[in-house]
Amino acid sequence: MTRAKIAIAGFQHETNTFNPNLTPVSEFERADGWPAATRGQDILEVFPGLNIGIGGFIQEGQDFDLRPILWCAAEPAGHVCRDAFDTYCGEICAGLKQHAPLDGVLLDLHGAMVTEDHFDGELEILRRVRAVVGDIPVVVALDFHANISPAFVALCDAIAIYREYPHLDMAQTGVRAARLMRQRLILGHPFSRAFLQVPFLIPLSDQATGQEPFAHIFSGFDDLPVPGLISADAASGFPAADIPNCGPSVLAYCTKEPAAQQAADILLGRFLEAEQQLTKSLLSERQAIQKGVELLQTSARPVVLADVQDNPGAGGTSDTTGLLQALIELDLAPAVMGIFADLACIQKAWSAGVGDHFDHVVGQNTQIPGLTRKTATFEVVRLCDVPILCTGEMYKGIAVDIGRTALLKIVGPSNAIFVVVSEQRFQCLDCALLEHFGLDLSDARLIVVKSTAHFRADFDPIAQATLLVASPGLHPCRLDQVSYENLREQVSLIKASPGRDVFAQT
Ligand SMILES: [Zn+2]
Structure with a gap:
């Protein structure tokens, strides 16, 4: 049996739209906490063993015929420059053409990229990828802080998201994404899916999964009591982004649609129940x-x-x-x-x-x-x-x-x-x-x-x-003091509970 030919690539940025410093090509090309921009076969040498999503693709994808194209990331800052976005999307698309015909694409993205031209950087990446590869399975690994849009979910066959903050499971998320790719290839048609957005924003200072309420929200995703569950995940959002699809969201993939909706409803319910607990003290x-x-x-x-x-x-x-x-x-x-x-x-x-x-x-x-x-x-x-x-x-x-x-x-x-x-x-x-x-x-x-x-x-x-x-x-992190201009209408901000001055507590 021939091995499935799977392209792997990564292009990551968490964009803080309140930071006026744009993110140019040079920020992606240099090493920082993560490797410098890496291309082609070098990817198979650099990433195994590192706690990075594409490392998980490689670890789990040993039975695939992996075709590595590009991986790059830059330290979070302001909008990604037009030139940088077009350069790296162009490299990924050229690689996809070079390796065609492919059986699938695994992408290691962040989910909170904003560019000079696009509120939703990842959606534009997916559009360009789809324009090249057509209707083959595309599975994506995303960061815990992704701001996910319905249009992005519609363009992916499956999404796996980090479940821990601190992000101890980045490589493991890549492993889960590669497994979803395998399941999708075996199934031969798309999973049933459900996606819901949480109607409020949560500051990162409230999102650590070692503390409540996030410890509960992000537990037991693989054991939700729904029939035919393939995968369920949540993203907690990145509120330092003044964009329409800013905020947390939940998604589920199942063999049957009602079950996917049921799983998403359970996860959304956890966020809604936790809202009143999401007001931790921030001290002067x-x-x-x-x-x-x-x-x-x-x-x-x-x-x-x-x-x-x-x-x-x-x-x-x-x-x-x-x-x-x-x-x-x-x-x-x-x-x-x-x-x-x-x-x-x-x-x-x-x-x-x-x-x-x-x-x-x-x-x-x-x-x-x-x-x-x-x-x-x-x-x-x-x-x-x-x-x-x-x-x-x-x-x-x-x-x-x-x-x-x-x-x-x-x-x-x-x-x-x-x-x-x-x-x-x-x-x-x-x-x-x-x-x-x-x-x-x-x-x-x-x-x-x-x-x-x-x-x-x-x-x-x-x-x-x-x-x-x-x-x-x-x-x-004090979101009630932020002047947002681009949020969708349904979103509210987590504020202090009535009568409780959280910032004055010691
Ligand atoms: Zn993150």
């Missing part, structure tokens, strides 16, 4: 530091403060100063903070050298309301110019290339505030990103991470508590 910078210091009086284990609105993994600039300013002003406890993306600071640190001091204005790259620039004197503690090897479950084995980096100490009364600075933006989601500089985080007191939830996989086990901080940044 001062509240969080004071609460952290209070906790440190009863336990020596570190307290993690998450700078949730300056998460570069969600399009933040990773250089906002709100928490740093408060740490310096209060100076209540030893602290380590990471990762600041500040090229000028790195250049000064490398010019100064280890042991020397320099003055620098932090936060000069952003114009975000509510932020002020901060001038500080830094002492250079350590310098590094090699990629940092991650050790946590999510990025284990990946050498993160964020350019030159430095561990700096703020020169002040306590001399106990440390900052890790890099040339490139990257979310502080792995303890190795800080410990690489010789720090022992189990001895730390306050640890400040520019991350919203991914840090939890590696930092929660060492922390006595995690506090979420709403310091000004480009990744909005």
Whole structure:
């Protein structure tokens, strides 16, 4: 029996439409936390063993005749440039033509791409792919934060979505997608499907699947009590995107249509039931530091403060100063903070050298309301110019290339505030990103991470508590303060429960 000839490709971007910095080709071509743009047979060498969707395609697709075309991704930021979008869609379509006739296509996409021309980047990718391959099975792996449209679902034969945030199951999602491809090929005709959109948006700070209510919402998808279930999934949406199809959604594939609808109804019901629980406390910078210091009086284990609105993994600039300013002003406890993306600071640190001091204005790259620039004197503690090897479950084995980096100490009364600075933006989601500089985080007191939830996989086990901080940044988590213009009419925003000031709680 001949093996099914399956093309595999990936093109990923999570677009924060509130970030004014466009995402050009160069951002996709360079390596960061993920590999640089990779083409052809190199894909079969680079991705096996990595926690990335296309790695799962390769792992599960050993009985397919795999035809790798292109995989690329860029750090979340503003709209994808027209040129970048057309370039990578063009490469994928050219590859599909080259390998024709194909039996199927597996795509590793994100689901929240917005381009200069398209609110729904993935829908346009699928349109162009369909124009080349016609009616053959196309199965897609998507990120947990996908903003999925009905038109996109209609163009796919099946979709598999990450089920964990932190995303520990990216490769596993690729495995599930490859299995859906196999089932679809055996069946010989499309699955019955159902797709529903949740009528409200949920900030990423409420979406961690290790905490309720998301732990319940995202559990037991394979065991839903419906006959003939093939697959059921949910996406929690990416609310930093002012587009019509922003928001969570659920979908199901079954052998019979009523069952698919039944499964989707169950998952939608979980979101609707959870709505009133989706108002976790977000603290101010001062509240969080004071609460952290209070906790440190009863336990020596570190307290993690998450700078949730300056998460570069969600399009933040990773250089906002709100928490740093408060740490310096209060100076209540030893602290380590990471990762600041500040090229000028790195250049000064490398010019100064280890042991020397320099003055620098932090936060000069952003114009975000509510932020002020901060001038500080830094002492250079350590310098590094090699990629940092991650050790946590999510990025284990990946050498993160964020350019030159430095561990700096703020020169002040306590001399106990440390900052890790890099040339490139990257979310502080792995303890190795800080410990690489010789720090022992189990001895730390306050640890400040520019991350919203991914840090939890590696930092929660060492922390006595995690506090979420709403310091000004480009990744909005207080959605009632966002001026959306393009949402569809049926969508509302999660707000504080009546009579409850969630932001004032400590
Ligand atoms: Zn995500």
